[in-house]
Amino acid sequence: MAVVGASLAGTRAAEALRREGFDGRLTAIGEEVHRPYQRPPLSKQFLAGDWDRSRVDLRVRDLDADVRLGTVAEQLDLQAREVAVRGPDGHERIGFDGLIIATGCQPRSLRGEPDRGGMVGVHTLRTVDDSLALRVALDANPTVGVVGAGFIGSEVASTCRRRGLEVTLIDPLSAPLERALGRRMGDVVGKLHIDHGVRLRTGVSVRGLVGNGHVEGIRLDDGSLVPADLVVLGLGVTPAVKWLEGSAVHLDDGVVCDARCFVEGATNVVAAGDVARWFHPSSGRHLRVEHFDNAGAQAAAAARALLAGKDAQPYDPVLSFWSDQYEVKLQLLGMPELGDSVEVVEGDVSQLRFIAAYGREGRTVAILASNQMSRLHSYRTVVEKRLAFPPKAPA
């Protein structure tokens, strides 16, 4: 078996193969030189300087695998059943019977701009090296511009404010996290940022970066200039599938998979994590999920499917996720983006301590909890069974 991608999903997949009793040869191929680590702290505790490097490392069971770090997958040959790689020792072809694709994603850059605007002082945030570089740059107390108010951008803004830095958070949508949480809850998050001293510029696009070698500001579409000598681009990610181009693997915003995580266009190949767009039975659509919880769970499911073959089970999870911003912990169950209405069912929004439900056609499709860690899981069944919307508060 070969696993391409040695981050969270790849590692969990390899672990699951061993746990399920696979005792053949196992090769794990990872582009980064680092042993697997966790990404959630990279925009939070590690970026803030609260955690040291060792706490970011992932706990991994003994894999009894040939682990190739610093090794880039360059091509997939489905006829020969080999992955062509380039590592510290040069080019090589690694054969497989079964393959797990877990190459994740890479950050987007500004449209029409070269990588990171071609300027010093412009950062993206995906890897531990990215986070470390950003953390060091923040030590110089820069004025920060964050482009994109998704989860990464919002968390970076929060961490920068906690470090006492001036921050402008910019997004073309009307509110932070609007795509993920909808307008109403996005506005709640927007107020949270404003109350913590962030300059929030929503509903306006970025025209480009201004600077001469080193970034000095961000030019917005309305002509205004946001001064910033450090810019973080939180523009989302694209699946890392370049190595699969030219193979028969079906690519469409990621690696397209069936409900059991089997890759379309190939046999005995599965995919998991940020790169996989699989058919999610409960929602009846293909999904690509970029969250921590899913990466681990899907990797285990994909590995089991690969071993089970035609007896493989569909992977049909209730999605879950969390985000820490300032003193608020947001937790999600289900898929808010499916909802066409949202209602607060418990607590007090003005205190940022509440539970909100998302509904569609009279059914509950998601729950958002804000500083309600103890209550969230009471609603798991509500989401799992899509009970009537708005749901009654469970005991």
Next chain:
Amino acid sequence: MKVVVDMNTCESNAVCMGLAPSVFEVQGDGKLHVINANPPEELRDKVEEACRSCPTQAISLAEG
């Protein structure tokens, strides 16, 4: 198998609760409680997974 949670480290992200709800539960105080500190052997895989998956690495397992 004995489950120990370092409450100074735990942030109640509840990843463990999703994996092993009969062992871990975030209760009304917003804190994680180990509701079964000596889970049966058949839960070992789940509990080990919860231990490895904890984003703050607050969970540890001891034998016995």
